[in-house]
């Protein structure tokens with residue numbers, strides 16, 4: 349059982365009003381781990397216009413922000429004393445508070461920094477390290493408090509409104525519950541099957557396969573390996589793998605620094621191509637699970653037309669088929685210089 353980069357090329361034929369009969373090739377790729385399909389339309393370049401967030405930011409400054417330092421203590425909820433007596437989990441400038449609108453049994457929002465607005469170009473490593481540490485502290489507290497009810501964790505970042513971020517002030521969505529998310533479960537099951545059949549960790553094998561293929565492999569920040577994702581879940585999909593780390597108990601501050609360095613390279617790349625928003629996630633394995641390695645995933649978010657469009661269509665919402673217009677191999681070629689040196 350080896351890692352297979354499987355894809356189907358589909359030719360479609362039509363009469364172009366200007367050029368006559370024409371054929372166009374589209375691509376369906378299969379995620380080498382889960383088999384989930386992803387549609388790739390590689391024949392259009394995604395030239396994004398620079399999006400100016402300033403008017404939104406200015407408006408948000410005039411309205412009330414519960415995450416700004418002068419309001420945070422008064423305006424955000426606190427953890428109950430039996431869960432965490434101090435009420436808020438603080439690491440440097442980052443603060444974890446309960447989510448007012450929980451959608452999982454344990455749900456926290458981590459306010460990442462004191463600044464109300466951090467432009468994409470200015471995202472810095474210590475805001476990531478401190479906020480990820482606060483998130484991990486929260487997840488560990490939840491797991492100690494309720495081992496069965498908080499056994500599956502995730503750490504998520506929706507940067508700015510196009511990615512679903514409802515407040516400008518940088519914040520993370522941190523979740524723990526008794527069951528994993530749907531995609532998470534697919535990965536756990538497939539990684540476990542792979543491990544049982546081969547005796548190897550899929551993610552270690554993927555690093556090796558991508559290094560050998562060379563087309564998508566980007567480089568390392570510390571021990572973390574980065575690559576563009578073979579079967580993307582959205583545009584500019586980048587995967588990071590931290591070998592020999594898996595659960596929320598495995599990461600120290602130095603590890604978070606290595607992860608943060610990679611994320612900053614990706615966000616600076618997004619800024620360079622005018623990608624206005626992104627979603628990011630850390631997927632954790634359960635403690636002691638040798639079949640799963642910590643995975644970091646980043647995808648760009650944009651609008652089809654500025655301000656009024658959406659980059660999510662019937663394909664994702666009604667058919668569960670992700671798509672991208674950026675060929676992962678072209679993306680890697682473009683990003684490699686950000687990871688070099």
Ligand SMILES: [Zn+2]
Pocket residue numbers: 413414415416417463464465517
């Ligand atoms: Zn604020």
